[in-house]
Amino acid sequence: MNDPALETIEIESGPNPTAAVIWLHGLGADGNDFVPIVRELDLRGCPPIRFVFPHAPAMPVTINNGYVMRAWYDILGTDLSRREDEAGLRKSQALVEGLVAQQKARGIPVSRIVLAGFSQGCAMTLQTGLRHPERFAGLLCLSGYLPIHATVAEERHAANHDTPIFLAHGRGDPVIPIDRAEKSRDILQALGYQVEWHAYAMPHSVCPEEIADVGRWLQRTLA
Secondary structure, eight states: OOOSSOOEEEEESSSSOSEEEEEEOOTTOOGGGGTTHHHHSOOTTOOOEEEEEEOOOEEEEGGGTTEEEEOSSOBOSSOTTTSBOHHHHHHHHHHHHHHHHHHHHTTOOGGGEEEEEETHHHHHHHHHHTTOSSOOSEEEEESOOOTTGGGHHHHOOGGGTTOOEEEEEETTOSSSOHHHHHHHHHHHHHTTOOEEEEEESOSSSOOHHHHHHHHHHHHHHHO
16 A cells, blocks of 8 residues: 555555554665565564555755665765755655554554664654654664754654664664764763664674564564
8 A cells, every 4th residue: 555655565464463663764775675674573472563665755865966866855965964954854754754644544553653764764763753743662763863953852742752762773884874873872862762772793784683683672662
């Protein structure tokens, strides 16, 4: 089933799912990117889950010489904290909100939805999840960072103040250096959020140890 604005891929771990994971891909990828990981997750003890993998819109990306690719927002330069595409972030936030509304309309409440994302998708997970007026089951944040962090304290919604956050990064990430993720972790913890932090010996990718940790976190979050 497709959102009017975004095409999606769906995988259900069992019939009549009562929980959902909306998983946002990174720059230049598409919804297919994380589909294979579903088979690798240990979901014992979890209810049937609907995994939703949307395709981001295609747009010119400044840092890639204006080449058109799937992206949740533009990347204006290598300094991700100084020059951010705030308008693009907020536009895609509305698209993600639409995906959440679609799952609600199909009978899965926000309290049973995990927002997940990798790289740009991680940034969108935090951008949307911290501001949403209903509590998510959890926020699964891989190899990314907290965008437009200066506005979080003012714009965040109390509904998600105690939502579990899984934040993970590769120690050898050449795309988003780990100190950017550590700064995001520190900001979130200073604001009182429950952050489960993981660092792995990997580049800008995923690894088996991380997939195992994600499975255990989903078991705790959705059981």
